[in-house]
Amino acid sequence: MASGETRLTFTDHLGTPFLQTSVVGAPVWRAEYEPYGSVWTMRNGAAADQRLRFPGQEFDEETPEREYNIFRWYRSSFARYTQADPLTVDAFTPERERMRVARAVYEYAFDNPLRYVDGLGLLSCPGNKCGVDCPSGDWVGVGANSSAGLLFGKSSSLSVLFCTSSGAYCHFSSRCTTVGLQAGASAGVSFYGYTGCKCIADIIATNSLSFGPVSLNAAGNCVGLAYGVGRSVGAQTVVGSVCTTKLLGCVK
Numbered sequence: 001m002a003s004g005e006t007r008l009t010f011t012d013h014l015g016t017p018f019l020q021t022s023v024v025g026a027p028v029w030r031a032e033y034e035p036y037g038s039v040w041t042m043r044n045g046a047a048a049d050q051r052l053r054f055p056g057q058e059f060d061e062e063t064p065e066r067e068y069n070i071f072r073w074y075r076s077s078f079a080r081y082t083q084a085d086p087l088t089v090d091a092f093t094p095e096r097e098r099m100r101v102a103r104a105v106y107e108y109a110f111d112n113p114l115r116y117v118d119g120l121g122l123l124s125c126p127g128n129k130c131g132v133d134c135p136s137g138d139w140v141g142v143g144a145n146s147s148a149g150l151l152f153g154k155s156s157s158l159s160v161l162f163c164t165s166s167g168a169y170c171h172f173s174s175r176c177t178t179v180g181l182q183a184g185a186s187a188g189v190s191f192y193g194y195t196g197c198k199c200i201a202d203i204i205a206t207n208s209l210s211f212g213p214v215s216l217n218a219a220g221n222c223v224g225l226a227y228g229v230g231r232s233v234g235a236q237t238v239v240g241s242v243c244t245t246k247l248l249g250c251v252k
Contacts, residue, residue, distance in 0.1 A: 007020045007021065007028060008021045008022075009050070014054070014114075014117050015055040016053065017031075017053075018031055018032070018033070019031075028049075029044055029045035030042070030043035031043070031050075035113055035114065036077075036079035036113050037053055037057070037113065047064075048061050054118075056069055056117070056118065056121070057074055066082065069081070070121050071122050074108060074121065079107075079111075079113075080107060080108065081106050082106075084105040085104075085121075086122070110124050122220070123199075123202065123220060124201055125199040125200075125201045126200065134163035134164075134166055134197060134199075135198065136163070136164055136165035136166075136198075137197050137198040137222075138163070138164045138194065138197075139162060139193070139194040139195075139197055139224075140161070140164065141191075141192040142160060142190070142191055143157050143158055143160065143190050143192065143226075144158050144188075144190075145158075145187070145188060145228065146185075147178065147185065147187075148186075149178050149182045149183075149185075151180070151183075153178045153182055154175070154176065154178065155174075155175075156175050156176070157172075157190070158171070158173050159172050159174070159192060160172075161194065168250055168251065169250070170250040171247075172203070172204075172246065174243050174244070174246075175243065175244050176242060176244075178239045179240055179241075180240050181235075182234075182239050183235055184234015185232065185233050185234065186231065186233070187230050187232075188228050188231060188232075189228065189229055190215070190228040190229075191227050191228075193226075194217070194224035196220075196223055197222035197223075197224070200247060202219060202221075203245070204245045204246070204247060205245075206219040206222060206245070207240075207242060207243055208243065209241070213227055213228045214226070214227055214228075215227075
């Protein structure tokens, strides 16, 4: 690229550059990508002429098989990071969940790069909307839940959360593997409050630790508290959970 030359950059729906033109509209750089970000072919220019790739990633000539993603390196030909996600390590992960978790800590964007991005190599968000879904990051909500276990157990819940700043409300379902001081079963209603969760994916990424009727949910800056009321048989005192949370839908 000539010094001082002005280029206009065009991106796809996720923010990935695919075309640069001169000020008169002549194409000077154009790339076509494979689904996980590898450059399939260059239609104009050379790959190194424009270094930005997936949002938050930068092409490095010294290691062309990998892209720099702030906190980690991403290898698009493998569709995986080359380092584990530093935010996914969980002390409450039981041994039988290790294989599932081991795969998840290297995956990119929930294995769905057509919809999600990971600008820092830490947390995936829908498209380029992270920080926009709920500008204040504050949510309140209610949910129905049930659980049962003897040291190891299972729990499930359906919940609806309301963003206090945008008026959006979203429905979630969660299924968790629990481990801790528990012997019995329970069913009831929980009331939720979250802060620091500007992206819906922040809530999806949280794991929880329960102290009786109170649960702490956290992932990075996204922190929530839940208080449950209902009926139980036996006792559940301190319980950690590894959860799979799915977004069922939002109304904005």
